[in-house]
Amino acid sequence: MSELTLTVMRLGFLAVLWLFVIVAVQVIRSDLFGTRVTQRGSRREAGRQQQAGRQQAQRQQAAPPPQRGQQSGGGRRGRNAPSKLVVTEGTLTGTTVALQGQTVTLGRAHDSTIVLDDDYASSRHARIYPDRDGQWIVEDLGSTNGTYLDRSRLTTPTPIPLGAPIRIGKTVIELRK
């Protein structure tokens, strides 16, 4: 085999190997550089302000990419329907669960959707589910220490406003769009 062919193959192999590494890194690009965080105001005023700001932004840059690619299904959901549940305090901080019409259970039980590792949480503490209109409801499942929405302890299934903190023991979760 000629020296030239072998040299080409040697360098070609290294190039292909690195190409694979680069392709693999591209796949997880969002992990390394972070995904774009979109934040929408929960109050009307904030929403309107953002609306105005957004129109301005749209005028400035030709076509901002729409951010709803990740969202799927749920055609009947309204404009303000939450799409995810975010843990904001506690050991699971940062964990998110996509809301797709299913019931989310919280508690220490191993088969809960969000497994709380917290001595102040009951094994089946609370659940969050959509009612027939698509409004998300939080219900305390007879827990020992209670579930708090904002500051008030829940006694009946209660609709959850966007961004309102739900506190269970040391864990705080909220719904976001």
Added chain:
Amino acid sequence: MSSTSQSPTHHTSTIGAIGAPSRRNTELALLAFAVVIPVFAYANVGLAMDGSVPTGLLGYGLGLGLLAGVAHIVVRRYARYADPLLLPLATLLNGLGLVVIWRLDQSPRLQHRAKILFHAFSPDAPKQLMYSALGIAFFAVIIVFLKDHRILQRYTYISMVTALVLLVAPVFFPAVNGAKIWISIGGFTIQPGEFAKIIIAIFFSGYLMVKRDALALASRRFMGLYLPRGRDLGPILTVWAMSLLILVFETDLGTSLLFFGMFVVVLYVATERTSWIVFGLLMSAVGAVGVGSFEPHVQQRVQAWLHPFSDKVMAQSDQVAQSLMSFGSGGVMGTGLGQGNSDLIGFAANSDFIFATFGEEMGLAGVMAVLVIYGLIVERGIRTALAARDPFGKLLAVGLSSAFAIQVFVVAGGVMGLIPLSGMTMPFVAYGGSSVIANWALVGILLRISDTARRPAPAPNPNPDVEMTQVVRP
């Protein structure tokens, strides 16, 4: 709905995948790429050594492709939302390992050596392909039958006992090449430490999940460090003593480092206390110096590490010296596959020392690529831990990926002369059935955790009350 305004003040970490696409097609494309690279390397070795494309090319290519295809179909069917990168990365490493083992099989020096020592030479590459098939089969079994990793939590203490048995068992078998890490049952020799590493990760995560509050909160602050209470030191002292016993009775540096290191990492992640890392480092330093002062096997390894080219060390074994020469002669771009002299290492050239062949024939560029691939596997493991929705899954993913990382560090560091050599194998790449099978199992469990973590939350079991209770509707 598609507001693109960003508020930098709001910190949202998007760890969980929100309505994540399954990304199985990405995995398939990467997998095809990961099979093509070893085939290319295989042709390259043949052309460099014999001047012709090797006849077995089709067989190895199809074999590897078939294994990858089976694994992909199993993942597509049973773990749809699993991480798309882990399987292609592991396949590529396994394929590259097969090529390099095959290349060392072709070495006249190693063939001659085997004929003198064992009166017969048998190629290792077909055996490694068979082990890889067994590994993929084990992987498939885990993906299919382990529906939820939380089931493993039930076996916390059974895992502890199993792992202890596996770790202690080699003591009762004769030492092979100075280290007692093998057990032989009916002609098969297996390396139980490789499997124990997975099983003990289950114990560590199950145990620390329950005990972490006691270990994290009950402590006094002293000079910026949280000092744990005396009685909370129990677990770390036990694991420390156990790894020292492994070191003394099995003379296995790597395994003891792996277990203690993994425990400290999982302990740190569970309690978020830096003081455990400090304690761990201090204890391993004390343990290593203590054992090194009286254990001849360890002293020998340390001498070979500090003075690899001295006459005394060379008289015993020139492996480390040859390995360093291999890395050196590879340079930046390597000598090209099939054109190095790493077969001079002789014994264990295709298992413990296989990384030296990578270093010589692919050079610094290739070694770095391989290390980045290992790094990506570890990154995906840690990422899985971040996305997991239950504390046990988090700790298990951290434990498994840290074990993987420590193993790569210990082996690569030993072969390159950064730390004393220890008898462990490079995951996926090195020749050895136990290692390949255990590491495929490890990847299988990580994929299962990541599938559970990325899957849109499943509908829970219907509440029996709903069916029992009739609701009066006006």
